Amino acid sequence: MTTLAEVDALADHAHAGQVDKTGVPYIAHVRAVAAGLEPLGPHLAMAGLLHDVIEDTEWTAERLRAAGIPARVVALVEAVTNHPDTPYEEKLRLITRDPDATLLKIADNAHNSRADRAAALPPAQRERLAAKYRAARAVLWPAADPGDIATILRVVNPGLLAELTGTA
Template identity: 65%
Template sequence: MAEPALADVDALAARAHAGQTDKIGVPYVEHVRAVAAGLAPFGTGLQMAGLLHDVLEDTPLTAEDLLRAGVPSAVVATVRRVTKVPGTPYEEMLAQIAGDHSAALLKIADNAHNSLPERAAQLPEAHRLRLAGRYRAARRVLWPAVGEADVRAVVGLVNPGLLAGLG
């Protein structure tokens, strides 16, 4: 089976997330597309992982389904690395992600999109403040794991306002 094109993986993500909305009511596929767009400087494989980064935890699809669909094993491995595992504390998951450059870049793009002020503003204040603290703590772990140039490349595309606090 030939490796799917980026458009094929986008269509797969759209089907997988069909009918889902994010916390502010936007079709969920728009979030994964924004994450993928932030990963463009790092190649098609990482963009594919961005499109698929939530399918294992938020849809019935499995890693085996992705492999059967022709998604490259390296892409599936990155998606698995950023997928929450029940019983694993968030801080431990972040430390594991930080040990893998591709996974860290993906999680940085995800964090940056989730931290957009216009998205956060639509959440209830208590929820917004809790998430803002969680996202700041995650950036303290993830950003040093990839280096400033890579942070600038991703965050500059997804949420440039976050760069104000960087060097």
């Protein structure tokens, strides 16, 4: 059985040298996503660590399986991986067919929506992404258990809790 620490090491190696839009090492993003998912189970946390590895590195689903990553984890990573021929809105609808993939994408969205990360972006990009992430939450959140969403948000982006409870 592959451990969470082994998956973390794989993700760290796969994303070595990559930075996010704000210049922060990319591994910080996937670790934040995984931290929000860890209370919901090890497979979700592993998927959090690997959620961008197929999209943003040389790793493939086949290579992940060959490395001993559980098939369910690989399936979750594949479910949230962007495909150039699939519009983003359609991708979100497809993700909501799988409750765990939905939670994975919610955690990713929550970290991408953090105000402290957005503050480092140019205003036009910050506004465009904020609108994209809000629209995604309108699709993703109704497909998930509010308690699970709150569990993720408490760790990844507590600032979204008011939006979840309708007190924003």
